[in-house]
Amino acid sequence: MTVKLPELKQNFTESLSQISRFWGFPKGMGAIFGVLYLSPTPLSLDEIVEQTGLTKGAISTEVRTLARMGLVHRSSKLGDRKDYYEAETDFYQSIRSILKERQNSEFDRAVRSVQEMLTQLESDSVSGSEADVKFVRERVKALQEFFNAIDSLASAVIKLESLGITNVTRILKVLK
Amino acid sequence: MTVKLPELKQNFTESLSQISRFWGFPKGMGAIFGVLYLSPTPLSLDEIVEQTGLTKGAISTEVRTLARMGLVHRSSKLGDRKDYYEAETDFYQSIRSILKERQNSEFDRAVRSVQEMLTQLESDSVSGSEADVKFVRERVKALQEFFNAIDSLASAVIKLESLGITNVTRILKVLK
DNA sequence: TAGAACGTTTAGTAGTTACTAAACGAAGTA
DNA sequence: TACTTCGTTTAGTAACTACTAAACGTTCTA
Structure with a gap:
């Protein structure tokens, strides 16, 4: 039997949420990192909203602490007002x-x-x-x-x- | 200028409380370990109550998880109904x-x-x-x-x- | 200028955590 | 038996945390 890719991705982020919480971080942080880590391209804030179910506000603050920890990087495209985030892959x-x-x-x-x-x-x-x-x-x-x-x-x-x-x-x- | 020993001990347990909380454990755990660690002799539950200011109930439960983690050891003297606790010194x-x-x-x-x-x-x-x-x-x-x-x-x-x-x-x- | 599209900040909330106080149980002692 | 003296369990609480919803400020666009 086969599993669909989006389904597997969701399981993955759930696992990362648990791991995050275990280490004393908010589970949302794990989820955010999870979707970024499995995304081939940097994601905008709204795309993260869509994939995690969290609100913009929460993501805005948590993505900042993730960046401070060096787990994600924020970038921006020319001629695009959005910020984009991607996961650090060198643990x-x-x-x-x-x-x-x-x-x-x-x-x-x-x-x-x-x-x-x-x-x-x-x-x-x-x-x-x-x-x-x-x-x-x-x-x-x-x-x-x-x-x-x-x-x-x-x-x-x-x-x-x-x-x-x-x-x-x-x-x-x-x-x- | 000199510092009194009991004062220094108290500072020590406060530091351990902070460290404990930092690692995601209750600060009471750090305090309990602190007084046990600085005591030359094993302490009874009531002696820990006296030195930490926590209640028996709290200490009863937290000392158990400390023991499960191997950070303290529980012992008892013959003809003495009390339990005694001492800190593990091999970190x-x-x-x-x-x-x-x-x-x-x-x-x-x-x-x-x-x-x-x-x-x-x-x-x-x-x-x-x-x-x-x-x-x-x-x-x-x-x-x-x-x-x-x-x-x-x-x-x-x-x-x-x-x-x-x-x-x-x-x-x-x-x-x- | 108005309006849209962003990210940020703020006020409020549900859920969790680390406790306290007190009831409880077990086991020894008179 | 009743009375202590222990440790444990339970119910309740104050403080904190991780969020949501919504107001806000800023920058671009028409």
């Missing part, structure tokens, strides 16, 4: 932009705050029983080191300049 | 449990769904213009390969048996 490129975007975020602020605590703890400027301070210092330090490791891993991914999937497989071999 | 161990937990989740279902589409597309069981089908097939395939790469990376992390941070640094050197 590693996207990851890079997302990670850059997350820089200077609430997350980073919190991590920096932990870093400051550690320096305080290491400079003996914390009052309390010797043993207690030592214990807390070691725990905080361990967490800080973990954060650093994650951070290095992230920036390592950022540095992977469009070498694609083969690179990841290379890493995995090393891990064996 | 790589925790990551492993979290990733295992996320297996069989909504995320995985969606990914499998995409996998099924791909097999359909590759077995010529999709009706539509030749060029269109080909285009969609290639796009879906690229996404699928990306998912596989991420998945391999995840299971590679799972396999890192308590080798700690040095291992991550090893990986990073390879990436250079």
Whole structure:
């Protein structure tokens, strides 16, 4: 038995919606990316409206954050007042932009705050029983080191300049 | 100028709350983990109530999901009816449990769904213009390969048996 | 100038989430 | 037995989120 292409496309966008929601993004974002990703040509805002069922307003705002994350690109044709959007197909490129975007975020602020605590703890400027301070210092330090490791891993991914999937497989071999 | 230890601990748990929320978990979870992580001894439910300001009910449920993720461990003393909780300090161990937990989740279902589409597309069981089908097939395939790469990376992390941070640094050197 | 074709912003809403307060159950103790 | 002392479950709520519908501003066109 055969499946019709438009039907399959719809299933695809639904899957992307779920994935989007799972990672804490609005499901509409996944849907928008989905239709753009499966479109051979860039789509206008109204075409996205038609294919997702969302309203212009919602798409207008969500497409902007998608662009900020580097997952879609906005372009325009000469002599055409519409904006056109297309999906980024290099996912590693996207990851890079997302990670850059997350820089200077609430997350980073919190991590920096932990870093400051550690320096305080290491400079003996914390009052309390010797043993207690030592214990807390070691725990905080361990967490800080973990954060650093994650951070290095992230920036390592950022540095992977469009070498694609083969690179990841290379890493995995090393891990064996 | 010096800071008092309890004050610093409180700042710490607030930072963890923010980090928790950033990753899509309730901020209470971060706070609970925070006080457990900075406690030299396992804490009872009521002690956590006291230090976080949350109610027993909330902690009861959230501590359970923390345990399921392997971030805290529940234990009990003989002749003491209370349960005691302590934080896992091997973060790589925790990551492993979290990733295992996320297996069989909504995320995985969606990914499998995409996998099924791909097999359909590759077995010529999709009706539509030749060029269109080909285009969609290639796009879906690229996404699928990306998912596989991420998945391999995840299971590679799972396999890192308590080798700690040095291992991550090893990986990073390879990436250079 | 009026009007159409865009994208954006705003006000309002349905649904969800992270809690609290309190009832509940189980298990030990007098 | 009744009384504590635990942890759990449930009902309700305040705050937030992802939207919709519609007003709005801008730019092109007649």
